[in-house]
Amino acid sequence: MAFEGLSERLQGTMTKIKGKGKVSEADVKDMMREVRFALIEADVNLKVVKEFVKKVSERAAGSDVMESLTPGQQVVKIVKDELTELMGGEESKINFSTKQPTVIMMVGLQGAGKTTTTGKLAGLLRKKHNRKPLLVAADVYRPAAVQQLETIGKQLTIPVFSKGTDISPVEIARQAIEHAKAEHLDTVIIDTAGRLHIDENLMQELKDIRSLKEPDEIFLVVDAMTGQDAVNVAQSFDEAIGISGVVLTKLDGDTRGGAALSIRTVTQKPIKFIGMGEKMDALDVFHPERMASRILGMGDMLSLIEKAQTNLDEEKAKQLEEKFRTSSFTFDDFLEQMAQVKQMGPLDEILKMLPGANKIKGLENAKVDESQMGRVEAIIYSMTKQEKTTPEIINSNRKKRIARGSGTSIQDVNRLLKQFEDMKKMMKQMSGMNTKKGRKKMSMPGLDSLFK
């Protein structure tokens, strides 16, 4: 059930235009309709979408879209540029106080990721900014919230200030700040309880914590999967306590993340960090352009790639080899491989990591064909989980569905399935190469169509 991205959505309109050879005003209007669809499917708030489409329409009308030979691409470009710009700069700077300690408050709805992010942020501040953080367990409501933070503190060997759940969060925060001063801990990060933005008592509590010592940062932590309601949440928190920045969590999922645009539009506050996993090192800086691509369904390859790069170690290569050997290589692995290939550029880099693969000739000059890769990704994303692991079950009905879902043809799907089988075979041979001396001459049957 992959949602169509903007480019695919515009394809229909474009074929229509091609037939006529000229772009009319009505065509532009049609395209704007698709832009509207794509953004709403990506969870951008309806009101924000309207405003945005209006802006983009004006820009499109004033530009050379109508004269262009590739009006669809023009529109995509305008939309993406505009989105990127709206999303703000890359701003992961943190304000530190001249008066010790620096106070950072984490706020947001229940389950958004505040506690986890508190830990991640402390780790980052210690590593990159040489700070000495103190984590403050100010969630006295959620069962075992204090233990959760204490466990995280232990994992990171960062001190946690906790006073149980019988005293008020405001009092805990007050004592924590005193404690930090006494212990020369220069950065206090307060993990507050999740709360609804309409809960007046609890919003008052945040104001009270805030007035202890003006925080240098107040981060609103928001789940990237949030839908239309993101505007209400962001606006309410901002109006009540004045947030200084946003952390968008769970972007390691497959959501488009349109909430980013909604939040940004209503608060004008920078999105400073993104959460990319449950582990303590999974906190990254926010890249507006990548976010724009992601919202438009153009993939968030760069982030994936960075992940792939950091993960690409001996351990991983071994696992992969094991997968080849036992033929348990799935389309998900294939996707991951592609991400890596794309990053590495010259394929030999990545293949070097595979035992035995460095003996393959002719790969030095391989260039990645991006559009072909996009198609392949779209196809795989349109597969169900089961289809990815056991492609044998993909019958003609399923092929039809996959083709439709990915905006490709059945032939494209067939081709990929064949490539995948070939690749699996080839990989199996390859992993056997270490042991067998007299090996056959190798080629890359699966991958070469990806390269020009």
Added chain:
Amino acid sequence: MSFFKKLKDKFAGNAEQEKSTEKYKDGLAKTRTGFTSKINDLVAKYRKVDEDFFEELEEVLLQADVGFETVLELMDDLRFEVQRKNVKDTSNVQSVISEKLVEIYQSGDEELNEINFADGLTVILMVGVNGVGKTTTIGKLAHRLKNEGKTVLLAAGDTFRAGAIEQLDVWGKRVGVDVIKQAAGSDPAAVMYDAVRAAKSRGVDVLICDTAGRLQNKVNLMNELQKVHRVISREVPGAPHEVLLALDATTGQNAMIQAQTFKEVTEVTGIVLTKLDGTAKGGIVLAIRSKLKIPVKFVGLGEQMDDLQPFDPAKYVYGLFAEGLDKEDKLEAERADK
């Protein structure tokens, strides 16, 4: 004056009765028949069914996260019906629309919001992405079942997240039921194995299993969940009798992919729509219901033990509109101010 303004006024006219519907939470007792006739009344009062009407309806639904496809389908249906019946007479147009509005929540099927109890031990497996409210729902559900006179046991299957075992433990104490657990970091399938054994030997009625939150695109974690599911069904034939997917009402269109993937992996039997006490409506469950046929069984309305209610479609759909009305109303007032 807009359609919704009128609709709102109509409700306001009935202030006494409607007070309880102010909040979904307070109005759960209302019956569907009551709701249906009310919608009928409301639409009957409205005189003109023009493009403005359709547009307003569309926007209200989109802002409730129902999703484009479902909303457009619904709008097409509405327009088609109005045209097909070729009604010039406004009162007929109104009845067509009220029929369709009611259909959104009835959606044809029988109401399946009962827990499917087995003769002997009933096993309920709770699944979902991170932070949606699985553990809390287990606490609430245990409380509910215990009040119905059932004996309940909990399994601390989230061995990954910091403090997750302790969290369930607190709930166990609150509700007064035992929790089967192992050390943090142990194999969740092993915890389930232990728990099922314990449930059988103690002869409890219901075992509710917590699992770690996982994003549906993490293949390893979904495999792990499948394994947990397998262990349970191996130990108790026919189990788990219920696989409940917790969905956060705040979630947008991704909830559809969540439902689809979790259904593939664990044969989800029902949805618990959590955090409906906020301002989000979780309208995507309408789409999930029609596409994947997974019924919503419960709704979460707060963080306390008794904040779990059986899903009432009539109330729910009313909530979708009522909130929409409020918003449109406010906007109109704002516009008037300017």
